[in-house]
Amino acid sequence: MVTLHPGAQMGFLRQTAVAGSTRPVLEEASSMSRVAAAAGKAREAEAALEAAEGDEAHKLVKAAGVYADALADLEALGGEEAGEALAARVLKGLGFSDADLTRGCDTFSGGWQMRIGLAKVLLQEPEVLLLDEPSNHLDAAAKTWLGDYLASYPYSLMLVSHDAPLMEAACTHVAEVSSGRLSSYAGGWKAFQQLRAQKMVNDRSELEKLDKEAAELEAFIRRFGAKATMAAQANSRKLRLAKLDVRRQELRAVVASDRQAAIASEAAEAASEGGEAALALVGSGRMAVKLHKPPRSTREQLVVSKAAVGHNGGPSATLDDAVLGDIDFKLERHMRVAMLGPNGAGKSTLLHALGGRPGKLHGGHIEEGDGVEVGLFTQDLAQDLPMDTCAAEYVLSCRPVGALTYQDARNACGGLGLAGDSAERPLHQLSGGEKARAAMAAYVVTPHTTCLFDEPTNHLDPPAIEALAQGLYDHSEAGGCVVVSSHNETFMRALQPTHVLRVGDGKATLTRGPPEEHEWPSAANKGMTKRTDPPKSQKAKAAVKEPPAPSASADETCKLDFKEAKKLRNRLKTVTSKMERLEVKIAGFDEEMAALGADMGTIGEISAKQEAAKAELEELEMEWLELEDMLT
Incomplete structure (x- = not known):
């Protein structure tokens, strides 16, 4: 459920938004601004006051009070002239000329009507501003202006974009949708790349660890699942393996999605830098566009x-x-x-x-x-x-x-x-x-x-x-x-x-x-101003810090633990190898006895050897269990 605070406004720019109006650009863009809303209330209050002049005194006083409050609200915003000046500044920032401001919206192409729609929602100044790919149809100068404007936006902003410089300038948090999940990262685009890269490493490391544990559980179940004395331990490991399989499946999807997300984010970063180096980064994409072969024609x-x-x-x-x-x-x-x-x-x-x-x-x-x-x-x-x-x-x-x-x-x-x-x-x-x-x-x-x-x-x-x-x-x-x-x-x-x-x-x-190199937009683009002054808690979360160096004593402890674990793992390998050889030996005794037929004397000797081997195997199995418990 999404709940909007009572009295708060939400402004939404869709990718397909157009002005759809015949009004002049300046009038259309400012039609939903806070100043326009305040001016409209003032006019309504003035009309109500005029209508109340013949009424009782208390009604007249009430209407006059409403009108005075409406005028005060309008003046607090700077008045209609200030609103018109702000609208002109926003429109010019998005590339409109002075002459364009008086042209009808319907005289512009769809791309320019998108800009009118963007100006309109920006001038609305909602408490929650939702922008879906707002930099589409914008040139480098307009993108830079938009980044600077959003960096100083005084309310909440949610932005969907592939434009890395715009996201870095405007955002204090990045939310990534991947594998049906929403992951939030504190900081701008660059901090997101660092944090997400670390998350990808952690995801792969966890998957490798769980795969190793699953292999050990499966080995235990194969070895001891049929033994009545080990049934409880085997069943316990089956339950653990089932839980691991759920998490492993989730992690495999996440890791696969991480690869695709990394390609997209690297490509977005490359797009922000320009240059031929970008081609190596985006070349990992799997999409392919093959146009129809051109028909025969003159040169x-x-x-x-x-x-x-x-x-x-x-x-x-x-x-x-x-x-x-x-x-x-x-x-x-x-x-x-x-x-x-x-x-x-x-x-x-x-x-x-x-x-x-x-x-x-x-x-x-x-x-x-x-x-x-x-x-x-x-x-x-x-x-x-x-x-x-x-x-x-x-x-x-x-x-x-x-x-x-x-x-x-x-x-x-x-x-x-x-x-x-x-x-x-x-x-x-x-x-x-x-x-x-x-x-x-x-x-x-x-x-x-x-x-x-x-x-x-x-x-x-x-x-x-x-x-x-x-x-x-x-x-x-x-x-x-x-x-x-x-x-x-x-x-x-x-x-x-x-x-x-x-x-x-x-x-x-x-x-x-x-x-020429100077003709590319990046040569003229001086960059955007990063959105500033996030709350202290956000700054703390956004910081990417190196872990503290371990103390000498802690380091020695880690080395001792590692050495002991290495000894235990080596012993586990030895025990496993002995168990495998004994299982082969025991199976061989069965084949020998089957081939002897009625030679009960020889069969008895082989049977005694087999029992001794089984006893040795049982001792090794107990040691195997103890070693496994110590290592888990």
């Missing part, structure tokens, strides 16, 4: 001549309405193009124009070569899925009948981590990330020669991102052309761009070679 894929592109093209559009103009370049097979430029420069608009979206080309020409098939993957594609269909069926429906089998569709989903039951569940039951994977799976099974991607890594975790980068690289090597706009530096570096399409200042220019 020149798209030829752009004197083109101008904008938001609302068509017969009435003019060059003055264009966002980018005088564009000239060619896209060819085997190209891997990184599209770079600031927010609002027109990257998405240009990609949509290259993809043939209506209304984007204001002038000039974009011509396709013979046999060219252009595919556009956009930020908003997952929002348009048929929600009552399962992922595998949707992928199958995107190809002509007979082009794919149902298993092919499932394999495509599984390659992006949407495996098992997830591929069979209706899309409306899937998370935003799972929907994005379904949309990506449908894209990769469709034959394209030129692949255009607008922020394809939103909602994908690091292993899936690395798998996608490898798949796009392989596609270009097979003769395809790939153009990508993304804020994910690790993904873009893994793609190994052959060209850069720089968009800005109303122009788009294609050049050969990868981006």
